[in-house]
Amino acid sequence: MNSERATWLKRPPNSELSRKLRTAAWIVSTLILLLVVAMEKIRIPLPDGWSTHMLPPIHAGINALGAVVLLVAVIFVKVGNIRAHRACMVFAMFLSVLFLLSYVAYHITNDPIRFGGQGMERTIYFALLISHIVLAAVSLPFILFTFIAGWTNHFSTHRKLARWVFPMWLYVAVTGPVCYWMLRPYYPQ
DSSP states (O other): OOHHHHHHHTSOOOHHHHHHHHHHHHHHHHHHHHHHHHTTTOOOOOOTTOOOTTHHHHHHHHHHHHHHHHHHHHHHHHTTOHHHHHHHHHHHHHHHHHHHHHHHHHHTTSOOOOOOOOHHHHHHHHHHHHHHHHHHHHHHHHHHHHHHHHHTTOHHHHHHHHHHHHHHHHHHHHHHHHHHHHHGGGSOO
């Protein structure tokens, strides 16, 4: 084991902070899910001359960058560069927050775009979209729990969670841009 990894693994767990952060993670996850459900019903008109129509490609870019950052983070942890792994994970969390804020801003100021494809294209789109939405909702608290476990030095828990949370998060980060790309022809020009 390299010395940086060994040094990190010797850090004592901070159970009190972990407990508080896990409680906060449940609250934040619940509020975010309620917000995402509610935003389908909320429409806020923008002032004349303002538009959020440029946000969907930005969402796709943020998701794609998030997928790359997650892959790089895994590479860093595999080679024992824990400092770089942690920096990547903090950046991935930042990208997730940025995405969420942008996504909500777009969806509360615009009507939904309907997919117009037919046949197999429609089937593929909705299979990707539904799995993307379900895994995004399910993975949210567990992404936070995994991050908290690593941050508070509960490394065994972090590793156990990351083994199945990472593929879900990566899937969500990849399928978001794919769904945007498939929906793109139906956005107003």
